[in-house]
Structure formats: C-alpha cells, structure tokens
Amino acid sequence: MAGIVAILRGQWISYWRKVKRPGNLTAGHQGALLLVGGLILFKYVQLLRLSALDLSNGRTTRAELLLSAVFLIWMFPLVGDPQFGVVRRSTHLPFPFLRLYFIRLLSPFVTARSWVILISSAGMFYWLLYASQPAAGLTAIILFVAFSYLCGLAAADLIATAAGRRVLIVLLVVMLVGATAAFALTGQGLMLMMRRVWLFLPPHLVGKTLVGEQAVRNLAIMAGYAVAAWALSIRVTKSSLMAGPVSGPRARLGFFLSILPGKFVGLIAKDFRHFQRLPDLYFSVLVVIAAAFYLITAPEPEVEVLWPFLILYFLSNVLASFNFFGADDASGFDRYMLMPLTGRMIILSKNLAYLLLVAVQAAPIVCLAAWRMGLALAFLSLIEAAGMMFCYLAWGNWLSIARPRRLRFFRFSSEGPLVDLLLGIAFGSLPGVLGVVLAARNGDSLSSLIWQMILMLIASLMIYLASLLRFGRSLEQRHESIRTALS
Amino acid sequence: MPPAIETRGLMRKYGRLIAVHDLNLQVNAGAIFGFLGPNGSGKSTTVKMLTSLLRPTAGEILINGLDMRTHALEVKQMIGVLPEDLGLFDYLSIWEHLMMIGPIYGLSHQETARRAEQLLRFLDVWQTRHTLAHQASYGMKKKCSLGMALLHNPRILFLDEPFEGIDPVSARHIKDLLLRLSAHGVTVFLTSHILEVVEKLVHGFAIIVRGEMVSHYEVAELAASGLTLEDVFFRHVNPNTDAELEWLG
Numbered sequence: 001m002a003g004i005v006a007i008l009r010g011q012w013i014s015y016w017r018k019v020k021r022p023g024n025l026t027a028g029h030q031g032a033l034l035l036v037g038g039l040i041l042f043k044y045v046q047l048l049r050l051s052a053l054d055l056s057n058g059r060t061t062r063a064e065l066l067l068s069a070v071f072l073i074w075m076f077p078l079v080g081d082p083q084f085g086v087v088r089r090s091t092h093l094p095f096p097f098l099r100l101y102f103i104r105l106l107s108p109f110v111t112a113r114s115w116v117i118l119i120s121s122a123g124m125f126y127w128l129l130y131a132s133q134p135a136a137g138l139t140a141i142i143l144f145v146a147f148s149y150l151c152g153l154a155a156a157d158l159i160a161t162a163a164g165r166r167v168l169i170v171l172l173v174v175m176l177v178g179a180t181a182a183f184a185l186t187g188q189g190l191m192l193m194m195r196r197v198w199l200f201l202p203p204h205l206v207g208k209t210l211v212g213e214q215a216v217r218n219l220a221i222m223a224g225y226a227v228a229a230w231a232l233s234i235r236v237t238k239s240s241l242m243a244g245p246v247s248g249p250r251a252r253l254g255f256f257l258s259i260l261p262g263k264f265v266g267l268i269a270k271d272f273r274h275f276q277r278l279p280d281l282y283f284s285v286l287v288v289i290a291a292a293f294y295l296i297t298a299p300e301p302e303v304e305v306l307w308p309f310l311i312l313y314f315l316s317n318v319l320a321s322f323n324f325f326g327a328d329d330a331s332g333f334d335r336y337m338l339m340p341l342t343g344r345m346i347i348l349s350k351n352l353a354y355l356l357l358v359a360v361q362a363a364p365i366v367c368l369a370a371w372r373m374g375l376a377l378a379f380l381s382l383i384e385a386a387g388m389m390f391c392y393l394a395w396g397n398w399l400s401i402a403r404p405r406r407l408r409f410f411r412f413s414s415e416g417p418l419v420d421l422l423l424g425i426a427f428g429s430l431p432g433v434l435g436v437v438l439a440a441r442n443g444d445s446l447s448s449l450i451w452q453m454i455l456m457l458i459a460s461l462m463i464y465l466a467s468l469l470r471f472g473r474s475l476e477q478r479h480e481s482i483r484t485a486l487s
Numbered sequence: 488m489p490p491a492i493e494t495r496g497l498m499r500k501y502g503r504l505i506a507v508h509d510l511n512l513q514v515n516a517g518a519i520f521g522f523l524g525p526n527g528s529g530k531s532t533t534v535k536m537l538t539s540l541l542r543p544t545a546g547e548i549l550i551n552g553l554d555m556r557t558h559a560l561e562v563k564q565m566i567g568v569l570p571e572d573l574g575l576f577d578y579l580s581i582w583e584h585l586m587m588i589g590p591i592y593g594l595s596h597q598e599t600a601r602r603a604e605q606l607l608r609f610l611d612v613w614q615t616r617h618t619l620a621h622q623a624s625y626g627m628k629k630k631c632s633l634g635m636a637l638l639h640n641p642r643i644l645f646l647d648e649p650f651e652g653i654d655p656v657s658a659r660h661i662k663d664l665l666l667r668l669s670a671h672g673v674t675v676f677l678t679s680h681i682l683e684v685v686e687k688l689v690h691g692f693a694i695i696v697r698g699e700m701v702s703h704y705e706v707a708e709l710a711a712s713g714l715t716l717e718d719v720f721f722r723h724v725n726p727n728t729d730a731e732l733e734w735l736g
Contacts (some may be wrong), residue, residue: 266587273578328576335574337540339591340563411580475558480542 007090007103011110016087036418041120048126052139056130059206063127067203070121071148075410078152088160091241093428097108104237105153119245121145132212136219140209143222144202152228157233157240159279159410164240237247264349274327275320277409281357283316288361295368303377303439306369307384311432313362313390315425319413320357321392322424324350324400326407330487337479344472350400350408351468358389380439386430389462395424401474431460489552491516491643491674492537497546497630499532504530508698510546514691516642519665521685521692523716525724529698531571534647537652537676538568550643564592569642572631577621581612581631584620592639599638599714606634606671609664611657625652633661644668646677650684662688686716694723 051062087104092123095103108114124141133138158164182190198204202225205218275281291309295301314321324347336346362385370378403417434456442449475482497510501717502721507529513521522528535541537548539559548555550562575584582603589599608615610630620628636644644665650658665688669732674707679685686693686706694702701723709716 263590263593265590266583267591270576270579270583270587274576277578331570331572332575332576334540334570334572335576338538338563338568338570338574339588340560342560470633 001145015110038302052130058211064203064207074148074152078156131210136209140206143226145224149418150233154233154236157236160240208240267349268353280319285315291365301372309434321396322399325404331481343475383457384435387457387460388463392428394464395427397471404482493549495547498544500544511671517672518690519669521689524695528695565642567636567644569636569646571647575620580617583615588635643674
C-alpha cells in the first residue's frame with residue numbers, strides 16, 4: 001500500500017507543479033476559464049432540475065440525454081491524460097499486475113478535472129428526490145458512473161498501443177460501413193433498429209430505473225455492463241502494459257520528399273505525419289464526410305448549406321492551426337532553433353504543413369462541389385476556404401507563440417487556453433460567415449459575389465502576411481519561453 | 488584570422504542562479520577543444536549559448552569573427568551541433584532526419600541522399616536507418632544527431648557529450664573522424680566526462696566548475712609539465728566521499 005501511495009503522491013506533486021507553473025491564476029485566462037466552467041455548471045444544474053421534474057412525471061428522455069453526455073464527458077479526462085505512461089514507467093517496480101492496475105485506476109484522480117467530473121456526476125443524486133424507488137435509483141447511478149469511468153479507462157489504454165488503435169479503427173470502420181449498409185438496405189428501418197438497441201443501453205436503463213419501471217431487471221443488466229467494463233478495462237490495461245513502449249509504423253517520407261519542391265519539404269512532411277497522430281483532427285474528416293454526403297445526395301446543393309460545413313471544418317481542425325509547435329516537444333523545438341532559418345521561415349513551414357493538411361482533407365469537397373454545383377461555385381467555395389484558412393493561420397501564428405502547449409500523440413487534447421481558442425474560432429470563421437451572408441444577399445448575381453469574395457480573400461491574405469512578419473520576429477525573441485512551455 | 492570561437496564576459500542567469508559567469512574563451516580554427524566539468528557545472532548551458540539555443544544574460548559570442556546577436560543565421564549556416572538532448576523528432580526515422588535537414592542547408596535532394604548514405608554507413612546505422620527515433624536506442628539516436636551535425640560539412644562543430652552511449656567501435660571511428668576534420672581546418676568544441684578520450688583527442692581544454700572557468704590548458708603545455716588531464720581535473724573538482732554508505736553491500 002505504501003508503494004501505491006508513494007507513486008500517487010509523486011504524480012500529485014508533479015501535476016500540481018505543472019498547474020502552478022504559470023505563476024498565477026490570471027495567466028492563460030484561467031479566470032475566464034473558471035467563468036465559462038461556472039456557466040456550463042449552471043446550465044448542467046438547470047438541466048438536472050428540469051430532468052428531475054420530468055422523472056417525477058414518468059418521462060425519461062431528458063435524463064437519458066444528460067446521462068449520455070455524462071458518459072461522453074468521462075472519456076475526456078481519461079483519453080486526454082498521459083497517466084497511463086506513469087503506470088508503464090512503474091512496471092519495473094516489484095508490483096504484481098493487480099497493484100499496477102489499482103494505481104492505473106486511481107491515477108486519473110490526480111487531476112482536478114476528474115474530481116470536477118466526479119462531483120458533477122454525483123449531482124445526479126438529486127434525481128433521487130424525485131425517483132419512485134430511490135435505493136434502486138442510487139444503485140443505478142453508481143453503476144452508471146462506474147461503467148462510464150471504466151469504459152473511458154479501457155478506451156484510454158486501448159489507444160496507448162498501435163495494436164489497440166488498429167482494433168479501434170477497424171471497429172469504427174465496421175460500424176460506419178454497417179450503418180451505411182443498413183441505411184441503404186432498410187432506410188427508416190435502421191432508425192427503428194437503433195431505437196430497439198437504445199432500450200438496452202445504460203442511459204435508458206438508468207432512466208427507467210429512476211421512474212420505477214422494471215428496476216430489478218434493469219439493475220441486473222447495469223451490473224452486467226459494469227462488470228463487463230471492469231473486465232475489459234483490466235484486460236486492455238494488461239495487454240497495453242505488456243505491449244511495451246508506444247510504437248508506430250516505420251513509415252517513410254519518401255513520397256512527399258520526392259514530389260514536393262523547396263527547402264521546407266522535410267519539415268512539412270514531418271508536420272503532416274504529426275497531424276496524422278493527433279486524434280482530435282479526425283473530427284474534421286467526419287465533417288468532410290458529412291459535406292460530401294450532402295453534395296452527393298442533395299437534389300440541388302447550395303452554397304448557403306455547403307459553406308457552413310467549411311466553417312465547421314476549420315473549427316474542428318483548430319488544434320492543427322492554433323498550436324504549431326505542440327507536437328514537436330522541447331527537443332524538436334531546439335532542432336528548429338539550430339537550423340539556419342529565420343522565425344518567419346519556420347512559421348511559414350508550419351503554415352505550409354497546415355495548408356497541405358487542408359488541401360488533402362478538403363479536396364473531396366471542392367471536387368464534389370465542382371461536379372454538383374459547377375466550376376464557378378466551386379471556385380467561390382475555394383475562396384471561402386482560403387479566406388478562413390488565412391485568418392485561422394494569422395490567429396494561430398500568434399497563439400502558437402503566445403501560448404504553446406505540449407500535445408501528446410494518440411491522445412485527445414482536452415486542455416488549452418479556452419478563451420483564446422474561442423476568440424480565434426470567431427476570428428477565423430469571420431470570412432466564412434461573411435461569405436455565407438454575401439452569398440445569401442447576392443442571390444443570382446454571381447459576378448458581384450465573385451468580386452466581393454475576392455476582396456474578402458485579399459483582406460484575409462493581408463492579415464495573414466502581417467501575422468507572418470510580426471510573429472516570425474516574436475518567435476526569435478521568445479524561443480526560450482516556448483521551449484519551456486513544451487518541456 | 489579571427490578565432491573560430493570567442494566569448495567575452497559571457498554570463499547566463501536562471502533567476503538568481505548564475506549558471507555561467509564571466510566566461511572568456513578563445514578557440515583557434517582547426518583546434519579540437521575540450522570543455523570539461525562535473526554535472527551541473529555549466530557546460531551544456533555554455534554550448535547552448537554558443538549555438539544560439541540560449542540567449543546570454545550578458546557578454547558577447549563571436550563565431551569566426553561574427554557576432555552571434557547580429558549574424559545568427561550566418562553562424563547557424565557554418566556550425567554543426569550535437570545538442571545535449573539530441574534534437575530529434577520522435578516520429579521521423581534516422582534516414583528521414585538526414586533527408587529533412589539537407590535541403591535546409593541548401594543541399595540538393597540527390598546530394599543529401601548521397602552524403603546521408605555515406606554518413607550512416609560510417610556511423611554503422613545504415614541497416615537500421617528506417618527505425619523511428621522513438622524506437623531507436625540512445626546510441627542510434629546520438630549517431631543520427633551526429634550525422635545531422637555533419638551533413639552540411641560545417642566549419643565549426645559543437646558536440647555535447649559525443650561519446651556517451653556510443654559503442655567502442657563507433658567511438659573510435661568518431662575520434663578518427665574528428666582528428667581528420669581538425670586536420671582539414673574544422674574546429675571542434677566538445678564536452679565530455681570521459682577524460683582519457685578527451686586527453687588523447689583535444690589540443691586544448693578548459694574546466695568549468697559551478698559556472699566559472701577555473702582552468703584553461705593547451706595539451707602540449709600539460710605534457711611538458713608532467714601532469715595528466717585527470718590530475719588537473721581532480722585538482723579543481725573534488726569528489727564528495729564524506730558519506731560512508733555503511734548500509735550498502
């Protein structure tokens with residue numbers, strides 16, 4: 001026991017020093033972050049109250065949605081935390097596996113956000129005041145929280161190994177293909193099938209238990225889920241620990257190196273490979289798929305519908321555009337500083353890597369737009385995307401230097417300067433929103449829309465170039481503080 | 488002809504801690520210079536300042552007569568660096584690191600590939616060149632970083648602990664290579680804890696203790712006085728043997 005306490009204590013000290021590093025709570029808009037957190041909490045409490053009233057009337061829909069949100073929220077601190085690494089580094093200690101697993105089980109609670117989520121989850125006990133069978137409800141909620149936590153733990157440990165990630169990708173592809181095939185074959189039948197499946201999922205079971213419907217049966221199934229999640233979590237943690245260090249493919253950059261010109265080619269290819277290892281960026285692939293689906297299936301696709309997809313695309317790619325040095329770590333950053341490149345050139349190489357990412361991901365949208373909407377509207381869509389990209393890059397050039405933070409491969413990034421991110425999203429999306437407004441106003445007058453869009457693009461480009469010049473100099477002046485932030 | 492490396496009153500502070508204090512050094516072109524000292528004495532901080540990774544709190548750095556503050560880019564173009572933490576990217580292979588760095592120094596793709604192959608064969612990592620940095624052993628990573636330092640044929644080399652973690656055969660090859668480079672006028676500034684290796688390799692050396700340079704010798708001068716480098720080193724760096732560790736063994 002003393003060994004477990006010593007490791008957890010060490011983790012806690014390390015975490016607390018990291019939190020304290022900015023020096024005060026005003027650094028990184030911590031105060032504003034608390035305010036936003038407070039607002040979310042306020043909304044959560046409001047929803048808890050409303051769903052409690054629903055439960056007292058026998059309605060469970062709102063409670064089930066809230067439970068689903070709680071399940072997803074439990075994923076974030078676990079999948080985003082590097083705590084698994086701590087357990088892996090403890091494998092040389094004279095601990096049997098169960099003790100290591102126990103450390104793994106407790107280590108996420110070293111961070112404050114896990115406690116915030118736990119306390120927020122405990123808020124669901126409020127429903128018990130309105131439940132027809134409070135004891136059964138209490139058990140169901142406890143089982144649900146345990147189930148959510150253990151699922152998050154299993155997912156976090158699964159993505160810690162290359163084999164686990166492959167399993168996860170295969171699972172997702174099978175589910176996606178299965179759903180598409182089912183939709184193609186049955187149409188509305190899929191919705192009915194999903195509704196039937198939903199009846200056996202934990203949020204529904206907890207909701208029904210709270211209103212006193214088939215409580216014993218539901219609790220038995222919930223207990224089964226919790227035990228299964230526990231067994232899965234043990235199994236995954238064990239196999240992840242035995243898998244050795246995180247490994248990846250021995251991929252080669254030969255392809256990029258041979259087709260791209262210029263001195264930055266290797267740097268661009270390197271950054272592109274980093275992007276592939278950041279799971280957050282795969283949300284943008286989902287947006288591209290949704291946009292492509294719209295372009296293929298809509299009888300007459302319209303820019304007023306397509307362009308919001310582009311806005312959403314850049315929003316979901318924000319991790320790549322707002323934290324250019326995050327994936328390099330301190331040692332990699334040193335390498336940049338040793339190269340005979342000015343700050344402006346270094347930032348330009350990062351921006352070009354982002355451009356490559358956008359070009360690869362968004363190419364299907366532009367091609368499909370050209371096919372379904374004609375070349376002129378595809379060209380305008382390209383301008384819309386370019387305008388947003390320049391603004392995102394301009395903000396990102398500042399944010400990457402002012403507030404860099406370390407990103408971890410194969411981990412979601414659930415930390416960051418929230419207020420700066422939100423402001424940056426608003427700034428970056430501005431040309432996109434402007435484009436949608438202009439398109440709606442101009443209606444049939446394509447030529448005037450083209451000129452207005454080109455003007456918008458020029459303005460975005462000027463902002464971008466100014467940022468490149470300004471923050472290139474900042475990079476040279478502030479490289480030591482950036483390195484410290486990445487270490 | 489200006490010295491290859493010159494520092495004047497070089498100082499670096501970390502808050503209240505003075506890591507390097509009033510360092511005045513001159514290293515002539517073509518010399519192999521050893522910069523020695525115990526752990527935490529300021530060796531790596533000095534190398535970082537000389538290679539522009541750290542900004543000095545005070546003092547001047549001149550590389551081939553060029554002021555580091557005003558000619559950083561020209562200086563970076565002419566130096567090769569093996570940094571303390573190697574400066575590698577986890578998800579690039581050894582080969583890709585070299586292929587990435589060549590064009591940045593103005594080498595063509597073909598020339599980079601040609602030099603990279605020769606270097607990796609010389610350093611005995613050709614067979615394992617497609618290993619990603621984070622999967623490579625420490626020695627392989629060090630060879631990769633050394634290859635990156637040499638690829639563009641620099642006029643001045645800064646090597647932070649070049650022999651640490653390297654197998655004896657490769658260490659021997661690297662020593663021979665450094666001697667050959669020196670004969671061709673390349674200046675080598677290296678730090679190391681392996682005194683025997685340094686003694687056989689360097690033309691001159693300095694010892695730094697707690698941020699202050701306590702000794703500066705030419706090896707010829709040392710040999711004439713009948714002392715060894717180890718004698719000089721331990722004169723300035725006293726091992727702490729007070730603790731008896733009676734519980735051990």
